[in-house]
Amino acid sequence: MSYHRPQDLASAYHLLAERAPRLLAGGTDVYASSEGPGRPDGAELLDITAIRALHGICPSPQGWRIGAATTWAEVAGADLPPALDALKQAAREIGSPQIQNRATVAGNLCNASPAADGVPPLLVLDAMVETGSLRRARMIPLRKFVTGPRTTALRTDEMVIAVHVPASAGKGASAFEKIGARRHMVISIAMAAARMVTRQGQITEAAISVGACSPVARRLTAFEKMLKGTAATRIADLRPHLEQELAECLSPIDDLRADAAYRAHVAGALVLRCLARAASGATSQPESEGEGP
């Protein structure tokens, strides 16, 4: 038998340790990767979708816990503060409604595509990835979890349990932008996310990320620091600094969707769009920041 669908985490951990199966949740990557009829590539599968603990979004004083098997449709429909808007916007851009109804948050991270739409918004939310196994539990910052194209920090006996957004990242407002050659069901040529907190028109906190322009989506930490203390209306003035950091930290490639020069250019444009939208979201919020989940 090559398919297991345990009801509890302990059983899943045992299977992981003993049989090193391929993990299956929404199936949108696992099944899409084998073109033929019938089951995918004969691999042993561990289906985690029957484990109740892996579903749903729970707010807590520490932040938000997004269960590993939570679908993107659930994220898009969840009641979340404006700081998580980027995540909800990305949720609506992942594949199609059919895909969003199946594909999971953890699946998007574990598939580790450089063009994963879920990664940039979670990066600006300082997301932590909670993993579990028979031996130990870990909390890994997302930026360290995805280690390269199609590779993660996950060990063969480990699985993702949840993604955590800390309460500290629940402040302000955020936005997500992507560009592709068609409107729906399109792999991003480039994308960006930004979250911003303002006080009396001054930026007090900014988080920016860019995806599909490097092996792993990147935060623009230097530019983020530079934005602190700047008036939200003066962001465009700092564009040269943005361009400089993009040039330093991105390594876009030529592929069938676009060339590297275009990616580098459009990444900057998408960042500015996200910042503008996040700024307008943040400044329109009541000033009582830090309300938490």
Next chain:
Amino acid sequence: MTPAATWISLQVNGRHYRSCAPPDRRLADVLRDEMGLSGTKIGCNAGDCGACTVLLDGAPICACLTPLGQAEGREVLTVEGLEGVGLGHLQHSFLAHGAAQCGICTPGMLMAAAALLRRIPHPGPDQAQEALSGVLCRCTGYARIIKAVCHANDPRSNTPPPPERQAVGISVPRLDGMPKCDGSESFGADPLPPDLLADASCGPFPASLDDSLMVRAIRSPHHHAQFTFGDLATWQARHPGIEAVLTARDIPGRNCFGVIPAFADQPVLAEGRVRFRGEAVALVAGDQTAVAAFDPADFPVSWHPLPALMDCVSARAEEAPLVHPDRAGNLLIAGRVCHGNAEDALAGAAHVAQAEVETAFVEHAYIEPEAGIAWLADEGGKQVLIIRACTQAPVMDRDACAEILALPEEQVRIIPSATGGGFGGKLDVSLQPLIGLATLHTGKPCRMVYSRRESMMSTTKRHPARMHARIGCDHRGRLAAMVFEGDFNTGAHASWGPTVAGRVPVHASGPYRMAHYHAEARAIHTNGPPSGAFRGFGVPQAAIIQEMLFDDLAARCGIDRLTFRLRNALDDGDRTRTGQCLETVGIRACLKALEAPWKSALAAARSWNAAHDETRRGVGIAGCWYGCGNTALPNPSTIRAGITPKGRVCLHQGATDIGQGANTVIAQIFAEALGLPLSEIVLIGPDTAHTPDAGKTSASRQTCVSGRAALACGQSLRARILRRLNMGENAELSLSHGTIIGHENGKEARLDPTHLPPGKHGYVLMAEETHDPPTTPLDENGQGVPYAIYGWGAQMAEVEVNTTTGRVRVRHVHAAHDLGRAINPSLAEGQIEGGIAQGIGLALMEEYIPGHSENLHDYLIPTTGDMPEITPILIERPDPEGPFGARGLGEHVLIPTAPAILNAIRHACGARITRLPALPHRVLAAIRQAGENGK
């Protein structure tokens, strides 16, 4: 853990099911293969097309990506269950609005729509567009689908019009439409339909699809390679369940096929050397389980890759190796049309514009991958090989298979399944000879279903073109001359390359007057996939460069771009560049129809651009003409009809309907000519055993060529009836309980067919008529009469370009087409909308790169959200050669779209796109280029 033999329980369409299939099987396969719910279609097995959309606990999902195990204890709704949950009216809305063309995406569309309608009973277009964004349709351009969904709960719009006496000119819902909307249509991969199972001449049948052997092809992973097989017998012996391994040596007849006999060059199974990635070298046939478990990587073949020629430039280089040793310079064939002295005239022209334009391989991307089944039937003691598969050309399939399999033609019978889109890609044989060969060898029914990747890598494409053209005019914008030269990458095998090389020079001038003309098109072999027929045979590519240069010239002359085209449009009685005198020319009427929207669109763009910097709007226009039917070659269609002793009027309709509507249009023409209501007509076929040859569904020929045969057939049968009734031409006919009744001048006469002796084919009265459009061969300068009928069109595109990202959004397309007579206006408009969708794809996103974009997420076709508003304008200037004046339309509608969009982009932001598709990075680079040129 789930133990091995667990039953999985689920609700499907309100019924309780228990399945013992492995829980990791795709739900789509379980629904289709085990529960017999074949209305759920599989287009890609990757979640890219949405054809397999079903509702799982009310939410739309791709059944191809969902393991059966996850449906345990849950509720699945498929297209077969829609009526049961009170959504039958949605299906009727699809039928009434003409939302289904080929019908392969329809079940997926219906399910996505059902989920929406349960939330929002009266959705707006934007809501419908979003909700359907996960289902691809390649035929319709989505417009009628969106309309059908928005009006699903509006009963007035769903009632079919009352049956009318008149058949021609009425938007009757397609006659074969209901099966497409209720999920019962049988495509190539589906179970045999009941009406076929009732045909004793097709038996004995495979009891079910499970009893047939599955066939898989071993295909080259290299663009060019030599190969050798290992020990095939030992390999087979080690794989229980595999019943045959077949290679070129097993082919009893000629291991060569091609749509044009003189150029046939494609092996069914390659011998020692493959010329393109995806070329088949061997077949494996076995029981379903064995074939499903089989890993092609494990097959004993060793490849020795060779350098590959991937474009025309390298293929034409002096030292280039030859793809086919007998074709020097890798030149398959060149076509040319010369008139006057173009070079001299250009030298004397006031303005000359020139350009070089390059286009990409374009994939047909029909949502149904090739599929079919073959079996041996016993027809009166004679063994006949029956092949039922999706196709556009049943008689050509029969002839090819007979030659390959060394069978007499009468021992091969082709029964086309419903065809889930074709657009030219299903004109060449694909799996027909493969399953035929496997069936002959094993004696068992054999079936094959291409994977999406296999379909994309192994079947034909639109020719990538590398074109250079110069056009000159005088100060007032009157065209003087044009020189056109194009290399068309025809890939590894001939396919329809000669047709493209022949058609392009005839059409490259566009529907415009010019005294001096020199056009040459070469079909060049490379190691790309064979380029073949794709809606327009090279003309859409040529129109791009011609219309671009017209905008250049209009600018230099300082005149309006529409005026420039009107100034040069052909008129009634003008001669074409092949010297053909045309009685009725529709281009002027089409351009005139765009004058008012053109003016207002230009004004709207101006005012938008005055207020906006980042987004710029522009308007573009392009014209088209297109000759219907084969180029300067015989092109007959035959239609037969008869009346049975019971008074049934049977129409043997062999013009394959691939969604474009031949089943309906041919029947409308026939009914009108016969003078009996359309509802009395019983359609038979296509089936090479039952329908005379109505030719292939290509070159926009079925309405005007087969339609002419149907007209003649209807008239002839009517004459026979009137003779029996002893009545004149003006008699009104009707049918009542099998009796034909005639009324004329207050008199009534009756004809009871039961009293007449049955003759040929069992009919008491029968007519069979052939029409072959009058053409003449072209001489060495391309002079002659290549087509009997031309269709005309002009389109105007309004676009918005984001100058930061290079993203283009097409906002509105006005499409004026002179189709002579709209036999069925709704179907005609559906063709226009679908053609525009493909034109948008050609212009903005479609680029097939062998080895890189062999799926529907790397190869992009337009989704619901990429479609503009479309305003079809039908112009009816009858053509004396067409049935009721009708001209062809199917390909015309795609030709002006891409040039109109590209011209609109240029108008919006100055970007002159010379390499297609206009992906965002190319548009942005062209905007920058324009900025630099402007400095």
